[in-house]
Amino acid sequence: MAKATMVLYGKNSVRERLKADPKSIRQVCLTHDFAHEEIERLIRASGIKVERHTSKELGRMRPQKDLQGVLAHVEKYRYAAFQDLLAGDGKQKPTLVFLDRINDPQNLGVILRTLACFGRFGVVLPEFKSCEVNETVLHVASGAESYVPVAKVANLTNAMLNAKKAGYWLAGAVVEEGAQDITVLSLPFPLALILGSEGEGLRYGVEKHLDIRVRIPMAGAALSFNVAMACAIFAYEITRQRGASS
Secondary structure, eight states: OOTTEEEEESHHHHHHHHHHOGGGEEEEEEETTOOOHHHHHHHHHHTOEEEEEOHHHHHHHSOOSOOTTEEEEEEOOOOBOHHHHHHTTSSSOOEEEEESSOOOHHHHHHHHHHHHHHOSEEEEEESSSSOOOOHHHHHHHTTGGGTSOEEEESOHHHHHHHHHHTTOEEEEEOOSTTOEETTTSOOOSSEEEEEOBTTTBSOHHHHTTOSEEEEOOOOSOSOOOOHHHHHHHHHHHHHHHHHHHO
């Protein structure tokens, strides 16, 4: 296939793409014994080209432990325009999640999947020192990329300041004293949540622009949450309060 494509693999990832954006799929490859009524029905309905292969042939296309008998050649991931995220849908602006130096594709994939489940979130990534939306991210996200827009910006700090100008409040996840318990704090909307790397947290150049410093209440061991798990907890509370405010 052309270099302008990516490989999407696994039943969940391919099924969700077939449901949400079938036009982005160039070709689907299945093993000879693959049988999944919904996926095969969606393929037929979309008129997508299908090829059958042995498991070994499929494995050569995308070396992976378990492809689940299906992979799809899809168009290169299309990032959203940051200005479109700021504009929202004209009624309610999405909650934005700025990710500062998140380099693990597993974490990014889980974050996208989590935010897709809650709904009305968008993600902003810096161009440098950050994971891209690659094939591993798409697999872990299990179709979430079709429901959560992701923008890539040259400068994360400038993007945050532009969000402020558009009316967003900037809330950063920090662990130091003075941070407010997110379950007690009454959150303002529209809101942007900024999450930093697990090892170093937020950079000073990012943190100094925050309107609010928030934390997750922890009464147990003096450990820390994985960034994807922390995102899930913050997203739950944001969704809960967002629903109450509307």
